[in-house]
Amino acid sequence: MVSIVIFLAVNALPGDFAQAILGQGATDEAVAAIRRDLGLDQPLVTRYLSWLADAVRGDLGTSFAQANFASFTGTSQENLASVASQIAPRFANTMFLAGVTAAIAVPLAVGLGILAALYRNSVFDKAANIFTLSSISSPEFFLAYILILFLAVLNPLLPSLSNIYSDMGLGARLERTLLPALTLTLVVTAHMMRMTRAAIINLLASPYIEMARLKGLSPMRVIVRHALPNALAPIINVIALNLAYLITGVVVVEVVFVYPGIGQLFVDAVKIRDIPVVQASCLIFAGAYILLNLLADILSIISNPRLRHPK
Amino acid sequence: MSGWIWALILLAALVPTAWLFRFAGRLTRRPYFRDMEFLTAFGWMLGLAALLFGLQLYFFNEQAQFFRWAVQGLAIFAVAAWLFRLLGRNVGTQATRRLFRHMPLTASFGILMILIYAIVAIFAPLLAPYGQAEIFPAVNVLPGGDPALGGDPTHPLGTDQIGRDLLSRLIYGAQNTVGIAFVTTCLAFLLGGTLGFLAATIGGWLDQLLSRGVDVLMAIPSLIFALLLMTIASAWAGSRSELLTLYMILIIAVIDSTRVYRLARAVGSSIVVMDYIEAAKLRGEGLGYLIFREVLPNATAPLLAEFGLRFCFVFLTIAALSFLGVGIQPPLADWGTMVRDLSQFINFAAFSPLTAALPLMAAGAIALLTVAVNFVVDWMLHRSSGLGD
Numbered sequence A: 001m002v003s004i005v006i007f008l009a010v011n012a013l014p015g016d017f018a019q020a021i022l023g024q025g026a027t028d029e030a031v032a033a034i035r036r037d038l039g040l041d042q043p044l045v046t047r048y049l050s051w052l053a054d055a056v057r058g059d060l061g062t063s064f065a066q067a068n069f070a071s072f073t074g075t076s077q078e079n080l081a082s083v084a085s086q087i088a089p090r091f092a093n094t095m096f097l098a099g100v101t102a103a104i105a106v107p108l109a110v111g112l113g114i115l116a117a118l119y120r121n122s123v124f125d126k127a128a129n130i131f132t133l134s135s136i137s138s139p140e141f142f143l144a145y146i147l148i149l150f151l152a153v154l155n156p157l158l159p160s161l162s163n164i165y166s167d168m169g170l171g172a173r174l175e176r177t178l179l180p181a182l183t184l185t186l187v188v189t190a191h192m193m194r195m196t197r198a199a200i201i202n203l204l205a206s207p208y209i210e211m212a213r214l215k216g217l218s219p220m221r222v223i224v225r226h227a228l229p230n231a232l233a234p235i236i237n238v239i240a241l242n243l244a245y246l247i248t249g250v251v252v253v254e255v256v257f258v259y260p261g262i263g264q265l266f267v268d269a270v271k272i273r274d275i276p277v278v279q280a281s282c283l284i285f286a287g288a289y290i291l292l293n294l295l296a297d298i299l300s301i302i303s304n305p306r307l308r309h310p311k
Numbered sequence B: 001m002s003g004w005i006w007a008l009i010l011l012a013a014l015v016p017t018a019w020l021f022r023f024a025g026r027l028t029r030r031p032y033f034r035d036m037e038f039l040t041a042f043g044w045m046l047g048l049a050a051l052l053f054g055l056q057l058y059f060f061n062e063q064a065q066f067f068r069w070a071v072q073g074l075a076i077f078a079v080a081a082w083l084f085r086l087l088g089r090n091v092g093t094q095a096t097r098r099l100f101r102h103m104p105l106t107a108s109f110g111i112l113m114i115l116i117y118a119i120v121a122i123f124a125p126l127l128a129p130y131g132q133a134e135i136f137p138a139v140n141v142l143p144g145g146d147p148a149l150g151g152d153p154t155h156p157l158g159t160d161q162i163g164r165d166l167l168s169r170l171i172y173g174a175q176n177t178v179g180i181a182f183v184t185t186c187l188a189f190l191l192g193g194t195l196g197f198l199a200a201t202i203g204g205w206l207d208q209l210l211s212r213g214v215d216v217l218m219a220i221p222s223l224i225f226a227l228l229l230m231t232i233a234s235a236w237a238g239s240r241s242e243l244l245t246l247y248m249i250l251i252i253a254v255i256d257s258t259r260v261y262r263l264a265r266a267v268g269s270s271i272v273v274m275d276y277i278e279a280a281k282l283r284g285e286g287l288g289y290l291i292f293r294e295v296l297p298n299a300t301a302p303l304l305a306e307f308g309l310r311f312c313f314v315f316l317t318i319a320a321l322s323f324l325g326v327g328i329q330p331p332l333a334d335w336g337t338m339v340r341d342l343s344q345f346i347n348f349a350a351f352s353p354l355t356a357a358l359p360l361m362a363a364g365a366i367a368l369l370t371v372a373v374n375f376v377v378d379w380m381l382h383r384s385s386g387l388g389d
Helices: A001-009 A017-024 A030-037 A044-056 A062-074 A081-116 A121-138 A140-154 A170-203 A207-214 A219-257 A262-270 A275-300 B002-027 B038-060 B065-090 B094-101 B105-122 B164-204 B205-218 B224-235 B241-272 B276-281 B287-298 B301-323 B335-348 B351-384
Strands: none
Touching: A001 A017, A017 B002, A017 B241, A081 A121, A081 A170, A081 A219, A081 A262, A081 A275, A121 B351, A140 A170, A140 A219, A140 B065, A140 B164, A140 B301, A140 B335, A140 B351, A170 A219, A207 A219, A207 B335, A219 A262, A219 B224, A219 B301, A262 A275, A262 B224, A275 B224, B002 B038, B065 B094, B065 B351, B105 B164, B105 B335, B105 B351, B164 B205, B164 B241, B164 B287, B164 B301, B164 B335, B164 B351, B205 B241, B224 B241, B241 B287, B241 B301, B287 B301, B301 B335, B301 B351, B335 B351
16 A cells, blocks of 8 residues: 555656656657656556566666666666665665664663653653653754764764765774764653653552552562563553654754765655655655554564453 | 763762762661662762763863853753743733643743744744845855954854855744744644544544545655655746745645544544533534534643644654755745754864854754743643643
8 A cells, every 4th residue: 555655656756757867958759768768658557566566576676867877878787776786785774773773772761761760750850851852852953963063073082974884894883873873862762761651650550569569679679570561561662663763763864974874865866856766765664664563563462461362 | 982981980980989978878867868779879979970070061161162051041041931930920810820830840931932932933024134035245254243253243143155144044934934834733733633523523434534544644654755745746846946835834734634633533533422422413413513512622632732742743844854955945044954054064163163053053943942842732731631640
């Protein structure tokens, strides 16, 4: 369904790519030739079905811009960069960024959330509340530029541009990824922390927590051993949703830090109207989004014994 | 890298201090200090260390201009919010006074900020010294207004790369960015709310059709979808930028109306099963009466909170689109575009802090409004849920 929406939306572009690359003074024959080469003269349904069939096999087509470049320089059509080969390394980069972010953000968020629930209504909790609310509601580029200002320009601890090459060592790669990852962490942690706190506090009124407290257990132990397992379902859910959110946040952050990920490729493709690349990136974004939402549902079922064994 | 190592060493050094603090606390008779946990003691020590570090940075560090500005800004905002709450407690009708009496400082700050933004947005042409698209011969005038440092007293914040006055553009940005976001949110609510209540009241195949359609639209992340549709819109609009802005309003309104639809339908369908709806139906009331007189008044509280949150999302989406270069178009002043155009100035932070603050001012203007709205919504939700946590 989603693939149909994306395809239809993209193909509603008037003045298609053939005219876009040839410019104003294009002859009709030239336009027709390029259209034939790119398969744009086929009817819409045929194009959709062939695109979908190829996409399922992992072949996302050839980037129009690349094809245009090849025909311009006269190289053969065989060794063209396909969209898949263009996207694959960038996809890996984006996954690396998301992975680093998740590795920092998830433990931090859950830990801080537990602390906030433990010391609820204290100075720490109120300060954390104001801080998280502000960082949730600020735009990503604001946080990104603040981090650049303090960590890259005023105190040169980290590089402000994340130009990553494929033959870079893990250490150097990590150092350059850290600043965008920190930006995303700020955005995502706040959300996850608030949900962790809310989920735990929701449970604190229940009788078995009262019982554990009356037994004389320490507050930390009550929360970690008794409340946390039952609060796990909403926490997992919100973590997965936030990882899905990372996917959209990644676009702006990648542009700010010039990080060679899929988000930047997408924005560039949008600007030059490179249809196959836009379609493919959109499909990947939407796919990852749906997959993570599905994962959230499955994990919250697994973490809840009452849902695991249906009556 | 050494900065990180020092931070870790400092953290480790706090552990014995916290232990000592707790030990000293045991000697006193006060229950709070006597029964203090180690983690609490560590938290106190951490706060103390942060306070000392901040004081050192504020008073003895020449480089920390931005930190001083941040502290001063925070103090000014806090005092302003406190004064505003004081004003609200003593001026006005009985009802508003009662409202202000139990208001946290964050909420009164939010209300004050929203009021200021509204005033600036409405009276922008009177407040701004120049027009938003007015071009001056002096290009790239530095902010500060000091001629010795490349400034110009007639342009307090300087001019940009083609000679437009930045202060005027910042003020007009309130009108354009906030105004467009507000109109978009209203449209989204009109569309999503109407369809949601219709689906909830009528049900059946209409409900199924709309809900499944919304499911499909919601499966694509909203910023990605907006970018995709903006590509198409930019092709349709051609070079007419005001048309592109109009398309952007429509696109974001449609995308965000799916979220409003979800909420309106959920709230509506829990109201529709009530007895008084049944009674109204038996009285033979029409659809319009049911929706406007029975469902809508009972759904105002959640919808109002949603309006605030939705406004934030719309505002941030528009800012992000403008930042990426496909949102509000050039002749109109806009904060997202300003951040992108001025972002390179941030590299001059060590030499001219005011210049580097320019992109942050535009971005901060966006952040401040969303933070303010969020504070107010948070307070409203807290109040209506009646939860004391």
